[in-house]
Amino acid sequence: xxxxxxxxxxxxxxxxxxxxxxxxxxSDIRGYDYVSWYQQHPGKAPKVIIxxxxxxxxxxxxxFSGSKxxxxxxxxxxxxxxxxxxDYYCSSYTGSSTLVFxxxxxxxxx
Amino acid sequence: xxxxxxxxxxxxxxxxxxxxSCAASGFTFSNFWMSxxxxxxxxxxxWVANINQDGSEKYFLDSVKDRFTISRDNAKNSLFLQMSHxxxxxxxxxxxxxxxxxxxxxxxxxxxxxxxxx
Numbered sequence: 344x345x346x347x348x349x350x351x352x353x354x355x356x357x358x359x360x361x362x363x364x365x366x367x368x369x370s371d372i373r374g375y376d377y378v379s380w381y382q383q384h385p386g387k388a389p390k391v392i393i394x395x396x397x398x399x400x401x402x403x404x405x406x407f408s409g410s411k412x413x414x415x416x417x418x419x420x421x422x423x424x425x426x427x428x429x430d431y432y433c434s435s436y437t438g439s440s441t442l443v444f445x446x447x448x449x450x451x452x453x
Numbered sequence: 454x455x456x457x458x459x460x461x462x463x464x465x466x467x468x469x470x471x472x473x474s475c476a477a478s479g480f481t482f483s484n485f486w487m488s489x490x491x492x493x494x495x496x497x498x499x500w501v502a503n504i505n506q507d508g509s510e511k512y513f514l515d516s517v518k519d520r521f522t523i524s525r526d527n528a529k530n531s532l533f534l535q536m537s538h539x540x541x542x543x544x545x546x547x548x549x550x551x552x553x554x555x556x557x558x559x560x561x562x563x564x565x566x567x568x569x570x571x
Contacts, residue, residue: 344515346497379557381498388548388564389490389498394557432498436556440503440512442488447497 347371347433347445356453360421363448365433366414371443377436378416380409383447384429393418420450428452455479455560457549462565469539473565475532475549483507483527486555489534491545492564501547502534503555517543539569 348366355361365372365380372378378396381389391400393409396416406421416435420427433445461473475487488503502513502523511523522535532549546566550558 346499375556377556381558383498388561389558390561391557391559394559400559430497434498434500434557440510440555441514442500442503442556442558444490444498444500 344437344439344441344443347435347443349431349433349445349448351446352449352451354451354453355420355423357423357425359423360419361423361450363418363420363431363433363450365416365418365435365445367416367435367443368414370439371435371437372411372416373414374438375436376411378409378411379434380407380418381432381434382429383432389432423452425452457551457560457562459547459549459562459565462547462567464568464570465539466571467540467569469569470535470537471539471567472536473534473547473567475562477530477532477549477551480551480560482525482530482551485551485553485559487523487525487532488550488552488558489523489532490548490550490558490561491543491567492548493542493545496545498548499545504532505555536567539567541569543567544569 380393383389489501546564549562551560
């Protein structure tokens with residue numbers, strides 16, 4: 344049950360795009376198309392923004408997109424807005440019917 | 454409106470026990486997997502446990518497996534986490550979360566702070 348690996352921080356300018364990576368193992372990301380991404384603002388509960396690798400829940404902006412290749416999943420945020428500044432966590436289903444999260448990435452919008 | 458409201462958090466001494474609860478409304482509780490996720494102060498999210506729709510399947514983080522129990526009462530739309538032999542590193546905000554399957558968490562509560570300290 345080792346955490347997935349994310350960069351601690353990423354930076355992007357208003358209007359630009361950023362990509363956050365999430366690396367796992369054959370027991371989680373590589374083995375299943377069940378990667379999800381969560382956005383968390385300070386003092387708030389997490390909110391799902393991507394599930395099943397690339398699906399967006401109703402109401403989530405299409406500026407958020409997800410993908411996966413091999414052991415690595417990615418979240419791309421296009422047209423960065425000030426409100427996108429938050430912590431982002433990836434998560435994957437595992438072969439043990441459990442979930443595992445990444446360590447989180449702090450996005451700063453310049 | 455979907456709501457998940459946690460309660461029962463507080464200060465407990467090392468080695469002590471505590472039960473946190475989660476009251477659900479606004480969705481068909483009995484159709485959802487339920488999970489507990491915790492977040493230590495200033496740290497990231499950590500999945501703790503989950504339970505399937507009828508309570509017949511339960512899974513735990515290795516570090517809590519012999520100390521925590523998860524249960525649900527579908528008649529009362531409630532989820533529980535019974536924690537025993539608590540340690541300082543269990544100190545965290547405990548979030549209740551729901552997902553239609555076991556693979557992602559669609560709805561989240563606001564969390565309940567559990568502090569383990571003497």
